[in-house]
Amino acid sequence: MESSSPVAAAAPAPAGAAPPTIVLEVFRYLPDSEDAPRYERFTVPYRHDWVVLDALNHIKDRLDESLAFRWSCRMGVCGSCGMMVNGAPVLTCGAFLRDYLPGPVRVEPLTHFPVSRDLIINMEDFIHKMEAARTWLIPKEPRRLEEGEYRQTPAQLAQYKQFTLCINCMCCYAACPVYGLDSTFVGPAALALGQRYNLDSRDGGQAERAEVLQSDHGVWHCTFVGDCSRACPKGVDPAGAIQMGKVQGTVEYMKALLLPGRRARAQG
Template sequence: METDTATIRVARYRPEKSEKSYLQEYKVPYRKDTVVLDALNQVKAEQDGTLAYRWSCRMGVCGSCGANINGVPKLTCATFLHEYKGRSLTIEPLANFPVIKDLVVDLDDFMKKLVKVKPWIIRDKESPPEEGEYKQSGKELDLYSQFSSCINYLLCYAACPIYGLNEEFLGPAATALAYRYIADSRDQGKKARFPIVHDLEGVWECTLVGECSVVCPKG
């Protein structure tokens, strides 16, 4: 397979050295099947072992490798270098999050929001196993199926202008997961979640800009 060379610019932030971030250029080889994450791995393995970023599955199912690519929140494992041939390619940390180091951002605020919406099945009283399963029809499943696809990529928070202005906003992913359980016929935790979701910083803060849906890998 034919190999080409691309120049990528990667945001660097070394808090132990300076409070200012900067862009560092690297030249990386790439083929038609090379993704941005491959380029970052090549840099770390062969050019600069100090580069910091998150990744795990390399298959678009864990959500760890999100970054702003030319200003757009994307998964580095699902973005091909050849799509940027002839154009500059800048990789920066996800917007709207505090940066810990290079492309690594602090997710504590989101994790607190996630816990607040209680993203698990709540039952008033657990039935013993001998009473059988909590059965659900296909129509009942359809009510929340799309929202159950959310695995917290957090590209939506990086794209959301409201979260960028007000970090108290519950935000897209936490709201989607709250609804996923509220709409679940097996769940009895609506009363516990409603005060969080219907707060001024909950769904009422959303202005329906829709950027969250645009960047979401799950649509």
């Protein structure tokens, strides 16, 4: 089926000018009424300043209100609108239609995740992994409120700051073939955020996190493809965090092997 907006009937643009419309091929999956997914073509107005998310909202507002997709902030902060656009995982609020001319633009749900409906993926597995990796601060020393805040120097902050920019958009999981082949892999974002807290001078949860981060499903499952870092819309480097985790794990292992006191403590 092809749907068209009223703008599609406008006169053709002169040669060399931007086209009046652009075609989107949208992945549709309606589990209540259809057995398998399909692609549906929509013709939407082309605007120089429109992003793919604008086009999807145009479809939902004017052409087919049944189209389901997630979005919220429209400014690259909430991490809700991650989708595959022409095969690459991106935030659709930052993917300009002008970069996909002349079209068609294929829009699909983030790959490697189960699809619940249309462009909406089931993110339960990701949430469980964030919990398993204990992606929160585990204070090194508990303090009472009256003892004041945990202090940190700018140099200590610099050690982990870039990893705090993760917005949980899951583009890195869609970029990672290791996760696609074996979903038991903890995955880039959860490992990077675990490492973010491991690098925090206020944190004392390294040993607790090591159960997951240093397991067979953790950093050692990563084959260092590096696409997670290339796909990250916020410039976070999960591949780097994972390699640092490998170095850290190796150092801890060697210390436990060579220093008898540490081995006894680890076994105790």
